[in-house]
Amino acid sequence: MMPALKGHTWETWEWDTKGKSPDAFLSPCGQAVYFHISPLLESHGTAGVRGSKGFSYGEHYWEIEFLEPPYGTSVMVGVGTMNAHLHAGEQFINLVGMDSESWGLSYKGLLWHNGKSRKYTEPFYDKNTVIGVLLNRTAGTLTFYRNGDNLGLAFSGLDQVCSALYPMVSSTAPETELLLGLRTSRLSSLQEHCMHTITHCLGRFGHTHSLPLPPALRCQIHT
Template identity: 70%
Template sequence: MLRSFRDHIWESWKWDSHSKSPDAQLSPCRQSVYFHVSPLLDSQGTAGVRGTKGFTHGEHYWEIEFLEPPYGCSVMVGVGTQNALLHTGDKRFINLIGMDSESWGLSYKGFIWHNGRSRKYTEPFYDKNTVIGILLDLSAGTLTFYRNGVNLGVAFTGLRQISKTLYPLVSSTAPETELQLGLRTHRMSSLQEQCIHIITQSLSHYTNAHKLPLPTTLLCQILTHAHS
């Protein structure tokens, strides 16, 4: 089933230049990431990068385009907490996203990973310009992947029990892997979320938002939304 976005709000988060492996380089606009690009070195391990926006509630969808055909031990997309590992050296070529309890990932070989365990989820994808969509639905507590707009089915459940913010992640062991952010959207799942979005838009030029006379929990959500 192809994905519909009629009720979604477009977003513009990017890759985080402060939360990445030293073996990951970002484009000036921070929408593309290039792994293991040094002309003097082969890949020394596994490199990852995190998105600038984290999610605690609602429904979020984003797409990753493989600008080159994936190959090698592992190229992955998924989500993870702030504690998710973003780098291994010493020739450790691993499935980084899902290596422990802090992340959930999909490998181009068709396996999904979490807590160091894997299972077959879909057929491998080797083609250049393959687009993998990630749907994180924190209302339902599910993570679903799409390939070129086609729903591959629910990959993970139980994410409502995770008490930590979840961030977009990508990783690779292969030299010159190029991944590019595409569509990024968010669907408001409650009146509160809609209010936070409207307040954030209104405060875009207000530098003292942290001083607003609002409940602490609501203020934290507003500030998180504003700075993502």
């Protein structure tokens, strides 16, 4: 079943116009991404894009709809740090999860991280498939949903990642079209509410390294 979203608030982040492959094109509203739409309708490698907002604490859920049936070597959904690769020219690879900076799910039902894969679910080939992503930075878990059905725990240990994690998608296939849907978040503890307030007050260019806080807490609020 879909995650219980009680206590969640709506979010309005979108795909990042500066955090994408040259072969990824965004809709004017920033919610749809189109891969490999050159006049020749050819792919010359693997293209990716990340969300405009990264998450260091709290629980976050978002949905991605496949506007066209996925096909080809790889179409992926997942998360990654700011250092995750967004482009692999002339290489047809599973980009989200190719190294230690990202964690991804391929439409073929495989999970990828650090260049290694494992079976997770059955492949999904249908148009309008909706993949939900539940990232819990407090528990350090990542769970995927397909058309509202919980596919089970995909990754754990993400609470040990000392970097913000951003939503990501990637594709090797021409004319791949992916649309952002529901986006929500929830702060589940007093500590998370405090971190949210500190981050908001510091602003984007706050110097978190200079705060008189424990290193682990500085790491969490640094996005």
